[in-house]
Amino acid sequence: MVTNKSSGILLIILLIFISFLLRIWHIDWGLPYIHNHDELNHIEQSLQVGSGKLEPQGLMHGTLITYLLSIEYGILYILGKIIGRYLSTDGFLLSYLTDPTIFFIIGRVTIVLLSVGSIFVTYLIGKKLFNERVGIISALFIAFSPTHFINSTCIKDDIPATFFCTLFFYFTSLYLLADNSTLKRNRFYYASGFFLGLAIAAKLTAIPGIVTFCLAFSLKELSDSEGYKKYLIFLWDRRFLKGMLFVLTGFFIADPYAVINYKKFIYGILFMKNQYMENVITVKNTQIFYFTNHLPDMIGIPLTIFFCISVIYFVFKPSNKLILLLSFPAVYYLIFNKSTGFAHHILTALPFIVILISVFLDKIYFIINKWNMVKSAVVLPFLLILFITPEALNTIRYIYVLGSADTRILAKKWIEDNIPSNKSIFIEGGIKNLIVLGPQLRGNLDTLKDDFNFVVSRGGSGKLQKLLINSYKDGGKTYMLYKASPEIRQEDIDKFNADYIITNGFVDLDVGELEYWRDEGYYIRREAVHRKINERYELIKQFKPFPSFSMYFPFASRDYNELKSINLFDCQKEIIPGPEIKIFKRKT
Numbered sequence: 001m002v003t004n005k006s007s008g009i010l011l012i013i014l015l016i017f018i019s020f021l022l023r024i025w026h027i028d029w030g031l032p033y034i035h036n037h038d039e040l041n042h043i044e045q046s047l048q049v050g051s052g053k054l055e056p057q058g059l060m061h062g063t064l065i066t067y068l069l070s071i072e073y074g075i076l077y078i079l080g081k082i083i084g085r086y087l088s089t090d091g092f093l094l095s096y097l098t099d100p101t102i103f104f105i106i107g108r109v110t111i112v113l114l115s116v117g118s119i120f121v122t123y124l125i126g127k128k129l130f131n132e133r134v135g136i137i138s139a140l141f142i143a144f145s146p147t148h149f150i151n152s153t154c155i156k157d158d159i160p161a162t163f164f165c166t167l168f169f170y171f172t173s174l175y176l177l178a179d180n181s182t183l184k185r186n187r188f189y190y191a192s193g194f195f196l197g198l199a200i201a202a203k204l205t206a207i208p209g210i211v212t213f214c215l216a217f218s219l220k221e222l223s224d225s226e227g228y229k230k231y232l233i234f235l236w237d238r239r240f241l242k243g244m245l246f247v248l249t250g251f252f253i254a255d256p257y258a259v260i261n262y263k264k265f266i267y268g269i270l271f272m273k274n275q276y277m278e279n280v281i282t283v284k285n286t287q288i289f290y291f292t293n294h295l296p297d298m299i300g301i302p303l304t305i306f307f308c309i310s311v312i313y314f315v316f317k318p319s320n321k322l323i324l325l326l327s328f329p330a331v332y333y334l335i336f337n338k339s340t341g342f343a344h345h346i347l348t349a350l351p352f353i354v355i356l357i358s359v360f361l362d363k364i365y366f367i368i369n370k371w372n373m374v375k376s377a378v379v380l381p382f383l384l385i386l387f388i389t390p391e392a393l394n395t396i397r398y399i400y401v402l403g404s405a406d407t408r409i410l411a412k413k414w415i416e417d418n419i420p421s422n423k424s425i426f427i428e429g430g431i432k433n434l435i436v437l438g439p440q441l442r443g444n445l446d447t448l449k450d451d452f453n454f455v456v457s458r459g460g461s462g463k464l465q466k467l468l469i470n471s472y473k474d475g476g477k478t479y480m481l482y483k484a485s486p487e488i489r490q491e492d493i494d495k496f497n498a499d500y501i502i503t504n505g506f507v508d509l510d511v512g513e514l515e516y517w518r519d520e521g522y523y524i525r526r527e528a529v530h531r532k533i534n535e536r537y538e539l540i541k542q543f544k545p546f547p548s549f550s551m552y553f554p555f556a557s558r559d560y561n562e563l564k565s566i567n568l569f570d571c572q573k574e575i576i577p578g579p580e581i582k583i584f585k586r587k588t
Helices: 003-025 035-050 064-082 089-098 101-128 132-143 146-151 157-175 184-202 209-224 228-232 238-256 263-277 286-299 301-316 321-337 343-371 373-402 407-418 445-457 463-470 489-496 519-535 557-564
Strands: 424-428 480-484 499-504 537-545 581-586
Touching: 003 407, 035 089, 035 101, 035 157, 035 463, 035 499, 064 089, 064 157, 089 463, 101 132, 101 146, 101 157, 101 228, 101 343, 132 343, 132 373, 146 157, 146 301, 146 343, 157 184, 157 209, 157 321, 157 343, 184 238, 209 321, 228 263, 228 424, 238 557, 263 373, 286 301, 286 343, 301 321, 301 343, 301 373, 321 343, 321 463, 373 557, 407 537, 407 581, 424 489, 445 480, 445 489, 480 489, 489 519, 499 519, 519 537
Parallel strands: 424 480, 424 499
Antiparallel strands: 499 581, 537 581
16 A cells, blocks of 8 residues: 555545545435434524524534534625625525525535545544554545444534544644644644534533543653652643643633533433433443444444454553543443444544554554565555445445435425315424424415414414515415324324325334334324324325335434445335325325
């Protein structure tokens, strides 16, 4: 494998370019419809910030992406106002309500840029701490990780947290390698602390970095101390205290209300923790689950095995660099191993994991190279192809998914072609008053008024709904929509007595890593609802997905297995992502 400076730069530029193209390819997937409620939450919170509500509604998740998007949307509004597209803030919000495409594109492009940025900085870390070869291999592994790629195509907080984790560790690496006689090492340490604060503000899965941050100072500075003083260095060294202050500064800038309204923040964290702990009852040995499910989903089975071997090897042959690298994933595992979570929650540890694997591979290459240069030049590329190809194929499979028409879009078109306007439809798959999991049909004026009353009854202002009501124009297909959030209840079937009912396959499935994410009572109620629908309604149309994901994005392990069912090299069923949609008509 080529490792000279010029060829290494060309390789990494080519990798970044390919990674960017792959991630930007279907940047408009699903639009103008909304198929992911996480994206919706981040965008609408950002718009609320722009309208003056600086404190997010919830503080369970980091707010860095919220404030970052609010700045970008502010620039969009100013530019739009200059060219006359937006006459007022109400016009700006109305443009989002009628066609949110530009808002999603801006957010997704931001995530793509942070994604390829994390690939590049991972390369820089590997190169700086070890050599060019380690940097390139690390970048290859993270670039073709399916989990990293999937989360690069939607507006979520995992990629921003991962990017700032790589920046944090890059400056930590510079600090570790800096000459003790220069002041630069202090600046590197403070910069690493600031970026760590931003990473934690993006998502709390970056919090193991605090241990790595403290450990870096210990490994760098203790060598100059003697006796008991080296154990007390944190108590008297102003540089360490200033470093921690920079961590707090970065965190406060990007998530100020976690500090200002700390009680709400703590409550949100405890609620989230309890929610995860309640959902691990049916999983035995959650500690093993990371190695049997999450890591294989994220980097593949061969690399998972290599990672475990490399950890064992480096435990017996440690160095300061390797101790630092290992500290982040080790602390992450110790903190979070009692809950299953999802594969994408480990993304903040991914750069550390792939660099450790790359160092181990480089050691194998070095040993073989000493023995036989020709064989080393063959073995390393062979191993890289062996490790990367399966995950690259999964990435390509997901690109096919992004470029395929969703069941919700197909169902919407069929309904508009076959069901007359203003018919009443009881539709499930709502998140509050917005249908996200089902076909997003256009409601009539009565539907908009119901939405307004729903929002106001729950303490909202109803401003967005009021804008839609005031701008309503009677044209095109509209329906009287009754929205189930998320699933239909038996009593509501009688209450609404709708002309049509649309059911959603997502609410028939377990949606997490667990065998019983929903309890048994839920499925008993669900069966009763289906029986009642079949008694009073007849099935007139059905849209079946392939593959059959439990969510649109493969977040659970079984979804990754569904992704692998796509055969790229043979004829098969047409790829149709989304939930199973059934359309029922009331019997006459």
